[in-house]
Amino acid sequence: MGSMFREDISDSKRFVITMELVPGEQSKGRSVDTVMSIADAALSDGRISAVSITDNPGGHPSLSPDVLGKEIVNMGMDVIVHFTCRDQNRVGIESRALQLGRLGIKNILALTGDFSGKGFAGQGAPVFDLESVSLLTMLKMMDEGTLTRGDREDFFVGCAVSPFKRTEEESLCQYFKLRKKVRASARFVxxxxxYDVRKFHELLCVQRDWQMKVPTLGxxxxxxxxxxRIMTEGKVPGVVVTPALLKTIQQEWKEKSNGRTATIERSARLAVVLKGLGYKGVHFGGIHKRFETLSRILDRMGxxxxRWRDFVxxxxxxxxxxxxxYARDPANGLCSKKMNNRMxxxxxxxxxxxxTYRTIHRAFFSHDAPFAPLYSDLCARLEKSPFGYLLVKTAEDISKKALFSCRECGDCGIQHLAFFCPESQCPKHTRNGPCGGSRNGMCEVHPERRCVWFRAYRRWASIDESDRMSHDFVPPRNWELNRTSSWINFHLGKDHQGAPFVTSKG
Ligand code: SF4
Structure with missing residues (x-):
């Protein structure tokens, strides 16, 4: 076996290099051969701690990273498998995690995932039963042996973050969610x-100031x-290539060999800048044909x-x-210690x-409210009366459909999202923070709509409480409660705020 990612990233002296591989829509043939030959060359090179393998990138079907991962592990190269929540519900996800454990693949990158793309007979159903924070929490419970009846797993789970957001709302939401991910035991980021070095630096400053010291790969x-060009057009969710950078690249590539040299140089320079800033390592993407390109970048880095400061x-x-x-440090163009105002x-x-929503919610849906015992008593009686239950459920449906476009999930989470409904307003049903796909404050899936987390941030910021978005883990909705009264469920302690955390142990 070559390098071990977990050991390398825990080694205080080591600068870690990983590389992303993208499987194709083939189980054999050229795309598989190419991926395997790059992995083989990476192993022979000896400078790569692990290759990461994407999970149906762009939401389109491709060869399973688990099966490819196993072959690459057998070859002697360590692997990080990307694990998204788009294509399977929590049962399928848990089963896949067990499968990975059995295969001996322990490094996992937990992601919410891009929205569904096209497969057999059109677009696939977007599942998103879990999202990245709940996935991390589930994997942590498997590690601790508190979820399944089986042995404790020994996963090494990391997460992603998008520091390159344009707006205050999106930037802060990303960092709040990162805090939740770290609390849920993300071991690497x-x-x-x-290509904005000040944003790269901003992430490290946030990690320093918010005590989130997790090894991070840029x-x-x-x-x-x-x-x-594809990235500039916003076709890869979360990725930012500005028109100015695109123009520079197009100029460089007017002559192909010049373009290739310039790309290698830019990649090497950014990598050494990241090392100089304090990143634990670099995660390379875009190596789709030959490992030789990365080998040249690594040589050049050495x-x-x-001179990394010269390249900033x-x-x-x-x-x-x-x-x-953070305000710009005029000395080097990076972040100073001074915070900018949040506007x-x-x-x-x-x-x-x-x-108004908060006041009503506090009065009627708080277990600490003065009349809470009375409401619980009333709800217990209403639950036993078919007519009473129907009456409450009808009143709830009419009011909440009008106000929140309620989808009757029965496990209401609007209070965590500044009184927006996560079921109707977020296509990925996120309850712990936004995915990484928003762009200029707009939703990845419906670019004509504001991201609901952007709107939620504005509401919390208006009362100076935006930081509460990083507070508690919000469990995924319990589907047993679907189409039941969330009002009654709350007062009877059946929803996520009252019921003990349900596990597959029962
Ligand atoms: S009960 Fe569920 S579907 Fe209805 S508003 Fe609350 S979170 Fe949305």
């Missing part, structure tokens, strides 16, 4: 792709003009490493009018509506 994508100004591709959490506000009408 891999960033999304971007992503470096080996860009060609075609891929850069030669230019000491070259990675100044921010969003136009983009938000930064996010919602409209006075929306603020008033939000406060």
């Amino acid at each position: 891999i960033t999304q792709v971007g 992503s470096v994508y080996v860009l060609t003009p075609t891929v850069a 030669r230019i490493e000491k 100004p070259e990675f100044d591709f921010p969003h136009e009018n983009g938000f930064n959490l 996010s506000e919602t409209s006075p009408v929306d603020k008033a509506l939000f406060q």
Whole structure:
């Protein structure tokens, strides 16, 4: 066996290099041969701690990372498997985790995942029964042996973060969610792709200031003009390549060999800058044909490493009018220790509506409210009376459909989302924070709509309580309660706020 990712990333002296492999829509043939030959070359090279394997990237069907991962592990190369929540419900996810344990694949990158793409006979059903934070929590319970009846697993689970968001709302939401992921035992972090060094630095500053010291790998994508254009058009969720960078790349590639050299140089320079800033390692993407490209980048890194400060100004591709959490340090263009003001506000009408919802919610849906025992008693009686139950359920449906576009999940989570419904307003039904796919404040799936987490942040910010978005883990909805009264469920302690955490142990 070559390098072991877990050991390498825990070694304080080691700078870790990983590389992403993307399986194709074939079980044999050229795409599989290419992936296997890159993995083989990476093993022979000896500088790569692990290859990561994507999980149906873009939501399109491709060869399972688990089966490829097993073959690559057998070859002697360590593997990180991407694990998304798009294609399976929690039962399928738990079963897949057991499968990975059995296969001996322990490194997992827990992701919510891109939205569903097209497969047999059209677009697939988006499942998103769990999202990244609940997936991390589930894997942690499997590690501790508190979820399944089997042996304790020994997973090494990490997560992703997108520091390259343009707006205050999205940036802070990403960091709040990262805090939840770290609390849910994320052992390593891999960033999304971007070319704004101040944002790369911002993430490290947030980790320092919010005490989230988790080894973090910065992503470096080996860009060609075609891929850069696709990324600039926003077709790869979460990835940011600005028009200015695209223009530079297109100029460089007017002559192909010049373009290739420039790409290798840019990748090596960004990698050494990340090392200089304090990243634990670099995660390379965009190596789809030959390992040789990465080998040249790594060689070049060795030669230019000491000059990393000189290259910092070259990675100044921010969003136009983009938000930064820290003021710019004029000495080096990175983050200073001074925080910028947060300016996010919602409209006075929306603020008033939000406060009204909060007041009502506190009065009727708090276990500490003065009349809570009375409501519980009443609900216990209503539950036994078919007519009474129907009456409450009808009143709940009419009011909540009108106000929140309620989908009758029976396990209400609006209070965690500033009184927006996670079932109707988020296509991925996230309850712990946004996915990484929003762009300029708009939803990945419905780009004409604001991301619901952006709107929720504005509401919390309007009362200066945005930080509460990073507080508690919100369990996934319990499907046993589907189409039942969430009001009655709450008062009888049956929903996620009252019931003991349900596990497959029963
Ligand atoms: S009960 Fe469920 S579906 Fe209805 S508003 Fe609450 S979270 Fe949304």
